[in-house]
Amino acid sequence: MLNFTKQQFKEVKESGEIFYRSLCDVYCPYLKEKVSFGLHGLEHLKFKKRKKARLEQDQYMRFKLLHLVPEILKLSHTLQGILETKKFERIRVHSRTDTVLKPVKYYEFIAIIKRNRVRVIIKQIENGRKFFWSIIPFWGMNRETMSRMLHEGIPEED
Secondary structure, three states: OOOOOHHHHHHHHHHHHHHHHHOOOEEEOOOOEEEEOOHHHHHHHHEEEOOEEOOHHHHHHHHHHHHHHHHHHHHOOOOOEEEEEEEEEEEEEOOEEEEEEEEEEEEEEEEEEOOEEEEEEEEEEOOOOEEEEEEEEOOOEEOOOOEEOOOOOOOOOO
């Protein structure tokens, strides 16, 4: 279990948000295009679902490892997983927000970098731009179920 103070959490979160906002598009060799860093990715680092905040421990680890994302994307020449599904997405239509069922793709890159094993998830809605969705720290396996710990395997929430 991670131990950190409220002050440490606040500092890591604030510096992570500043770093995230400073990011420009990053070229990914596997995708052969740039990945953008928009507000959806930043919001996803803080919330599991709309209006459901992540645990502080979860946010702390994600913001602490966020600086690895551009490097991982720049070095990624192989894809570890892809999920194609349909999700209800909030979109702007004629100055109002609607929820519409859209095809969504999640691209998964796993890397061990600077002694940290992480998964980086890139999301694409329909045929739109690919954007950063999440970074998931990998803390090990549950020995009883042999499943990954920390995340639930649902890219929309992980």
